Structure formats: C-alpha cells, structure tokens
Amino acid sequence: MKKRRLIPVLLLRNGWLVQSRNFRDYQNLGNPVTAVKRLSEWASDELIYLDISRDDNYDIKRSDQGYPNRKNFLDIITDVSKVTFMPITVGGKINKISDIEKRLKVGADKVAINTIAIHNPKFIQDSSKEFGSQCIVVSLDFYKFENQYFIFDNKTRKVTEINIYDFIKKVEDFGAGEIFLNSVNRDGKGNGYDIDFFNEISKKINIPIIACGGAGDWFDMYDIFDKTCVDAVAAANIFHYRDQSVFLAKKFLYEKNVNVRKPDLLMIK
Amino acid sequence: MKKICILDYGSGNVKSVENLIKYLNYDFVISNNENDIIECTHLILPGVGSFEYAMMKINEKIPISTLKNEVLIKEKNFMGICVGMQVLAQFGYENGKFEGLGWIEGDVKKLKTQNLSLPHIGWNNCEIVKEDNIFKDLNDVRDFYFLHSYALEIKNNNEIIATTSYGTSFCSVLKKKNIYGIQFHPEKSQKAGMILINNFLNQ
Numbered sequence: 001m002k003k004r005r006l007i008p009v010l011l012l013r014n015g016w017l018v019q020s021r022n023f024r025d026y027q028n029l030g031n032p033v034t035a036v037k038r039l040s041e042w043a044s045d046e047l048i049y050l051d052i053s054r055d056d057n058y059d060i061k062r063s064d065q066g067y068p069n070r071k072n073f074l075d076i077i078t079d080v081s082k083v084t085f086m087p088i089t090v091g092g093k094i095n096k097i098s099d100i101e102k103r104l105k106v107g108a109d110k111v112a113i114n115t116i117a118i119h120n121p122k123f124i125q126d127s128s129k130e131f132g133s134q135c136i137v138v139s140l141d142f143y144k145f146e147n148q149y150f151i152f153d154n155k156t157r158k159v160t161e162i163n164i165y166d167f168i169k170k171v172e173d174f175g176a177g178e179i180f181l182n183s184v185n186r187d188g189k190g191n192g193y194d195i196d197f198f199n200e201i202s203k204k205i206n207i208p209i210i211a212c213g214g215a216g217d218w219f220d221m222y223d224i225f226d227k228t229c230v231d232a233v234a235a236a237n238i239f240h241y242r243d244q245s246v247f248l249a250k251k252f253l254y255e256k257n258v259n260v261r262k263p264d265l266l267m268i269k
Numbered sequence: 270m271k272k273i274c275i276l277d278y279g280s281g282n283v284k285s286v287e288n289l290i291k292y293l294n295y296d297f298v299i300s301n302n303e304n305d306i307i308e309c310t311h312l313i314l315p316g317v318g319s320f321e322y323a324m325m326k327i328n329e330k331i332p333i334s335t336l337k338n339e340v341l342i343k344e345k346n347f348m349g350i351c352v353g354m355q356v357l358a359q360f361g362y363e364n365g366k367f368e369g370l371g372w373i374e375g376d377v378k379k380l381k382t383q384n385l386s387l388p389h390i391g392w393n394n395c396e397i398v399k400e401d402n403i404f405k406d407l408n409d410v411r412d413f414y415f416l417h418s419y420a421l422e423i424k425n426n427n428e429i430i431a432t433t434s435y436g437t438s439f440c441s442v443l444k445k446k447n448i449y450g451i452q453f454h455p456e457k458s459q460k461a462g463m464i465l466i467n468n469f470l471n472q
C-alpha cells in the first residue's frame with residue numbers, strides 16, 4: 001500500500017538556509033548542504049528545496065566554515081543531490097521551460113512552480129506536457145481572510161483576489177502532478193495545520209496534496225493525517241530545530257498506526 | 270574486477286544513478302561507447318519520461334546490436350530502471366503504439382488504478398512472489414519510491430519476482446536469466462535502494 005509522506009522544506013536565502021515566520025522574518029539556520037545530509041540520515045521521504053533569495057547572490061562570504069562557497073543555486077542543488085538518495089523537489093525563480101530543464105539536470109526530480117503558475121496558468125500545461133505531470137508540483141501560498149481563502153503573491157507580497165478553490169481546479173485540469181499548499185497565516189506559528197481548509201480541498205481534487213504551514217509538534221501531523229485525505233505533510237522549522245526530528249515524527253505516527261514508512265536512521269558518509 | 274556501465278542516452282536520472290554508484294564506491298562509466306559496453310561486468314539502463322521518447326533516444330544513441338550481444342548472448346548482468354525496464358517489452362502503449370526492445374514478452378500499458386490518482390507517486394512496498402538474491406537483506410525494509418503511470422504486463426508469469434499494488438497489482442521487479450527490470454527508482458529509495466543495487470552488483 002502506498003505510504004503517506006513526511007516532507008521537510010528547506011528555504012534558501014542568499015546562500016544560507018533560513019527559517020521564516022509569516023513570510024517576513026528570517027533567521028539563519030546554517031549551511032545549505034549539511035542540513036540536507038542530516039535530513040537524509042533521518043530517512044525523510046522527500047525534500048522540498050526552495051530558493052527564496054531576492055537577488056542572485058549566493059556567496060556566504062565565509063571561508064571559515066570548511067565548506068565551499070557556491071556561487072549559484074544550481075551548484076548548491078548539485079551538491080545536495082550527492083548526499084541525498086531520495087526525491088528532491090526544487091522551487092524558486094522558475095519562469096521558463098529552460099529553468100526547469102536546468103534544475104532537473106543537476107539532480108532535481110521535480111520542480112515547484114509558484115509565481116508563474118498564478119500569473120500564467122498555461123505554463124502549468126506547457127511544463128507538464130514537456131516533462132510529464134509527475135515532474136510538476138504547483139506551489140500555492142494561501143491567506144485566510146474573513147473565512148475566505150485567497151492566493152498570496154510572493155513576488156508582490158500581496159494577497160490577490162484569486163479564490164483558491166477556483167484556482168485549484170484549474171491547476172489539476174492543466175496537468176500538475178501534485179499541489180503544495182502553504183498557509184501564510186500559520187507560517188512559523190506552530191499552532192497546527194488548517195484542518196478545515198485541507199479537509200475541504202482534499203475532497204475537491206484528485207491529485208496528491210502536500211499540506212504545509214503550522215506544524216508545532218508531531219501531534220499536529222497526526223491530526224491532519226487523521227482528519228483529512230492529504231497525501232503528505234510538509235514542514236520547515238520543526239524539522240530543523242530538533243535532533244532526529246523526522247525519525248521521531250515518523251515513529252510517533254507509525255506507533256499511532258498512520259500509514260507511513262517505518263522509521264529508520266541511516267548513515268550517510 | 271567489477272566495472273559498471275551506466276548506459277547514456279540522455280535520460281533524466283543518469284545523475285542520480287551516478288551519485289548512488291559513486292557513493293557505493295564502484296568503478297563505473299557513463300557511456301554509450303561499444304568498448305565500454307563490451308568491457309563492463311554490469312549494465313544499467315536508467316530511465317525517466319515516456320516510452321516513446323526513451324526508445325527514440327536509445328535507438329539513436331546506443332549501439333543496440335552490441336548491447337544485445339552482451340546481454341542476450343553473453344548473458345551479462347543487466348538492470349533496467351523504470352522506463353529502462355519498460356522498454357524491454359515488445360510494445361509500449363503510451364500516447365500510441367511503439368516498438369520496444371522486445372527482450373521480455375509483454376506490453377507496457379497504463380495502470381488500471383480504479384479511483385486512485387495517476388501518476389503513482391510515492392513510497393510503496395514490494396510483495397515478493399519468487400525468492401531471489403536481489404532481495405537479500407531486504408526483509409525489514411521493502412518500501413521503494415515509485416513514479417510512473419504505466420507498467421509492464423508480462424506474459425510469462427514466472428518472470429515476475431515482485432509485485433506492488435496500487436488500485437491494481439503490477440510487476441515491480443522482473444527477472445529473466447541475467448536481466449532485471451525494476452519499476453521503482455532504487456537510486457531514490459535510500460537504504461532499501463542501496464541494498465538492492467548492491468545485491469545486483471554483487472551477482
């Protein structure tokens with residue numbers, strides 16, 4: 001039987017891995033490759049790696065860390081894919097077909113498209129035709145306002161007037177393989193996933209949903225798996241701050257009979 | 270002395286297969302050169318994407334008569350991964366009807382998953398139907414990463430050594446003499462994938 005997945009999200013901002021809160025405040029978490037190695041050892045099911053840099057400067061401007069300074073995002077992904085033997089979804093700054101091609105070439109298995117999908121939904125269709133649906137993850141950030149859900153535009157940093165329920169149908173029809181949904185209101189808060197929203201939305205579409213935003217402890221993950229049909233849960237902060245986080249989360253879920261992969265610890269050289 | 274040849278025809282997951290073989294510390298080349306195909310001890314045919322595109326590229330880049338001679342006549346160890354397994358079939362029915370390598374009797378058809386969504390993306394387990402060395406030390410962890418919508422429907426049942434179910438049961442590992450076909454991605458299946466690849470390379 002197919003397992004439900006636990007997916008750590010890594011945010012890269014100008015060469016450093018960061019933590020985010022409300023899509024606004026960022027805190028440095030360290031080297032972009034070391035963290036991936038750790039998450040591999042804790043047997044994560046997949047990784048989502050997002051480049052949220054505002055410009056093209058990735059130099060960490062330090063030589064005392066014992067790691068090479070990488071000049072661009074693709075070099076970082078190349079190094080990341082050498083220490084991880086699981087699927088990686090790469091997102092950020094994808095505006096054209098060739099951007100996808102470049103990311104797949106250095107070891108990404110799937111790409112997450114965000115801004116371009118909102119402004120030019122046809123891009124979802126074009127890219128899934130070119131690379132296959134399995135390769136295209138549409139990533140949407142949503143904002144809850146007076147019990148309605150709207151898409152948040154990361155580029156302008158504004159809430160749009162696009163209703164997420166309407167848009168999501170289009171995403172599926174245009175051939176996306178999966179959909180990654182992140183709550184802006186709950187980002188970095190640790191107050192639990194938006195269960196009502198995910199319950200509603202997972203009834204509306206057939207493609208796998210990756211839920212994100214608000215995980216504060218392992219119970220929050222159990223809760224959303226128990227109450228909704230989402231295929232995967234994703235989280236950033238909670239997986240970076242605790243030693244063996246993914247292993248412990250999985251163990252918690254496994255012991256509560258959630259259909260996840262058996263928890264394991266690996267040694268990566 | 271073992272030497273692995275990862276067959277190069279422009280498949281998208283060559284890099285990931287390379288990363289794994291390198292990590293496991295084997296001597297390898299990524300090549301479509303005749304000499305490399307002749308001199309190696311193990312051949313791996315990676316694959317991702319459609320049947321039609323893979324076959325087009327294989328016909329274009331790989332010296333098929335040399336490969337056939339090594340695999341079918343000299344019975345060199347061979348493993349096809351994902352679409353690299355599917356192209357072993359006689360025909361593929363993805364977006365039309367296309368001829369495969371024809372080394373395995375059977376055709377590649379879309380999974381009949383009832384109401385489950387396609388592609389079949391994620392970790393799923395293998396049910397062993399025939400004991401084989403490829404599963405050595407895999408009693409505990411038999412979950413692998415799948416990413417596909419089509420599967421090889423094999424005519425000769427005793428070539429099926431493991432099945433997986435997703436709305437329907439399909440062949441996830443096949444073996445015919447020296448030929449293995451693996452529907453999932455061992456290069457993306459962490460520990461289980463490493464053990465399986467190691468088992469193959471130690472045959």
